[in-house]
Amino acid sequence: MSHPDIPTSLLSRRSFLITAAAAALVAPALDPSEAGAAAAHVPSGPIPLLLPEPTGRFPVGVLPLHLRDASRPDPLVPGIPFRDFMISVWYPAHPGPGQPRTDWLPPAAWRTFLERNALPLDLLAVPRTHGRIGARVLPAAAPYPVVIFSPGYGLDRGSATVLVEDLVSHGYLVVTVDHPHDAGEVQFPDGHVVAIGLADDTPDDDVRLVGLRMADVLFALSRLSTVNAGRNPSVEGGPLPVGLTGALDLRRVAVIGHSLGGATAAHLLNDPRVRAGANLDGGIFGPPLWDSSDKPFLFFLGQGHDTILDPTLHDLWVRLHGFRAAVNxxxxxxxxxxxxxxxxxxxxxxxxxxxxxxxxxxGTIAPAASVRTVRAYLRSFLDLTLRHRDDGLLHRPSPRFPDAQLVTL
Known part of the structure; x- marks a missing residue:
């Protein structure tokens, strides 16, 4: 992402941790008196962090899976002959309490997240998602459209849970993908955590990471056929949630991503299994893998992110010949x-x-308005491209969403 006051190199693919360093360049440090005042207002005991409720009518289930691609060595760690990573399958679930709700991060990963970002270890309780682990899949007249999500650099597959759960509550099946070593922290079923650990920060590194992420997403997509056939593709195996067999419509697949994940989504438009894509405030790295595409694509742009500061977006825009939209x-x-x-x-x-x-x-946008707006426009795009339902939101300004501006790149 570009920002008028923050060096582009820092925000091009970095998220939470690196953004903190970038923000420090433009924001004054908290002085000791302010720090003391802030601490005085912090209650004792862990503070529960809350995620907004999904807006749809379907409850949410979730299934974490540990995938191993034995066909390629881990490109970031010499000596490991395979690529291990985690995904989560989020799906409409059968009504009722079912299984317990899953945490935003597992315990060891949550502690790593707090330590990595210099957050107080004993004052914050991990957010609880609305997804129930292993709950029964809600039967439907037709299989659910599939959306695959790739997070920003330094973030985890759960970093867009507010968007993922909302899509699921409206009848989508969403697969979130972790990319170890450029993800913030990935906890595997045996309890070990792989934290972010890349020393380099060069344009070539950006391109290399996009290629790695593409391979992860495509491997995950290939294993969804196994899930749809009723078999568990994870390293650990085990039964799948009741009703998951046949619940995925792999003819209706979109790939979306934030930041570096958005660049990944753009490059994956050339895969015949991908019907549409969306880029949530990400630049485009590396030469395009295709000259033109008639597949639908959505840009979500943060404040100050436009084609003047990021000409790669314009280069991608002119190659898109199907439905395309940009929302600032x-x-x-x-x-x-x-x-x-x-x-x-x-x-x-x-x-x-x-x-x-x-x-x-x-930014300074009201948080509730921001969440509501991004949810609505992303769902509108996916409804249009995967379900052929057009609510008109992406064709004209809406007084319901004054913070969204349809822009022409």
Whole structure:
């Protein structure tokens, strides 16, 4: 992402942790007196961090899976002859309490997240999602359209849970993909955590990571056929949730992503299994893998992100010959397209963030309005492209969403 006051190289593919360093360049540090005042207002005991409720009528189920691609060595760690990563399958679930709701991050990954971002270890309780682990799949007249999500650099597959759960509650099946070593922290079933660990920060590194992410997403997509056939493709195996067999419509697949994940989604338009894509505030890295595409594509743009500051978006735009739309989210930040739009305001007190630092993360847009707007436009795009339902939201300005501006690149 580009930003008029923050070096482009820092925000091109980095998210939460690196954005913090970038925000420090434009926001004053919290002085000791302010820090003391903030600490004085922090209640004792862990503070529960809350995620907004999904807006649809379907409850949410979730299934984490540990995938191993034995056909390629891990390109980031010499000596590992295979690529291990985690995904989660989120799906409409049978009504009722069913299984327990899953945490936003597993325990060891949550502690790593707090330590990595210098957040108070004992003051924050991990957010609880609305997804129930292993719940029965809600029967439907037809299989569910599939959306695959790739997160931003330094973030995890759960970083857009506010968007993922909302899509599921409206009848989508969403697969979120972690990319170990450029993800913030990935916890595997045996409990070990792989934290972010890349030393380089060059344009060539951006291109290399997009290629790695594409391979992860395509491998995950290939294993969804196994899931649809009723077999568990994970390393650990085990039974699948009741009703998952045949629940995926693999003829209706979209790939979406935030930041570096958005670039990944753009490059994957050339795969015949992918019908549509969406880029949530990401630049495009590396030469295009296709000269033109008639597949639908959506750009979500943060404040200050346009073709003047990022000509790669214009280069991609002119290659798109199918339905295309761009939505600028006014007064937003790079993390406004993630769960941090909801979590940063809750973190601000315990973490000692100043208002300027909060704005560096998520802009000055009202958090509830931001979440509501991004959810609505993303669902409108997917309804149009995967379900052929057009609510008109992507064709003309809407008074219901004054923070969204349809733009022409």
């Amino acid at each position: 989210l006014r007064d937003s930040g790079h993390l406004s397209f993630t769960d941090f739009q909801a979590l940063i305001p809750q973190l601000a007190g315990p973490a000692g963030f100043t208002p300027e630092q909060v704005a560096g993360y998520i």
